Amino acid sequence: GAVVSQHPSWVICKSGTSVKIECRSLDFQATTMFWYRQFPKQSLMLMATSNEGSKATYEQGVEKDKFLINHASLTLSTLTVTSAHPEDSSFYICSARHTGTVNYEQYFGPGTRLTVT
Amino acid sequence: EDKVVQSPLSLVVHEGDTVTLNCSYEVTNFRSLLWYKQEKKAPTFLFMLTSSGIEKKSGRLSSILDKKELFSILNITATQTGDSAVYLCAVGGSGTYKYIFGTGTRLKVLA
Numbered sequence: 001g002a003v004v005s006q007h008p009s010w011v012i013c014k015s016g017t018s019v020k021i022e023c024r025s026l027d028f029q030a031t032t033m034f035w036y037r038q039f040p041k042q043s044l045m046l047m048a049t050s051n052e053g054s055k056a057t058y059e060q061g062v063e064k065d066k067f068l069i070n071h072a073s074l075t076l077s078t079l080t081v082t083s084a085h086p087e088d089s090s091f092y093i094c095s096a097r098h099t100g101t102v103n104y105e106q107y108f109g110p111g112t113r114l115t116v117t
Numbered sequence: 118e119d120k121v122v123q124s125p126l127s128l129v130v131h132e133g134d135t136v137t138l139n140c141s142y143e144v145t146n147f148r149s150l151l152w153y154k155q156e157k158k159a160p161t162f163l164f165m166l167t168s169s170g171i172e173k174k175s176g177r178l179s180s181i182l183d184k185k186e187l188f189s190i191l192n193i194t195a196t197q198t199g200d201s202a203v204y205l206c207a208v209g210g211s212g213t214y215k216y217i218f219g220t221g222t223r224l225k226v227l228a
Binding site: 032034036041042043044045046049093097105106107108109110111 | 165
């Protein structure tokens, strides 16, 4: 149980285009999901907290107009990288907090590797 | 500002060795500390620690938290090449579900 999927697993896009990444909790409900990015050999940097039915909460320094987050259902959050540039190339990982548990354990998706050319 | 610091940054050992990985933190209203193992893709959960002095154990891995001194250690005994990975520590404060991750410790176990 507690499986999180991401789609796509990798994507290559041209500079200036937008890319949407999906994060789904497959067998549980998640009112809260998190989006991270990870550069090579670096740790996870939290970008934003995605809340079902409300606006996402962005971390300091993360442009909310560039990284659009939508959490329209209890099992799906999407991250759209708008007008992507090469510096947006990174590994994007989502995690979901299992609503049915009393602890705060997060279950991670497999990640999406974005390359902007 | 909340922060999580892990040490060492990297470590190379031989199979059979025992390793100790450290995680120190400064977080407002500490709630819990998580340990993850990351190989090629997303991190996989190892332990959650909320109470000081209580060891969590799973096979050759164990972890303990010291809330007074604000740190946790992750021990791996009888290391195997399959233990090679980056080990991440994450700490959460109360009033929020988010976690702050440390930079990780890259462990390489040689055969």
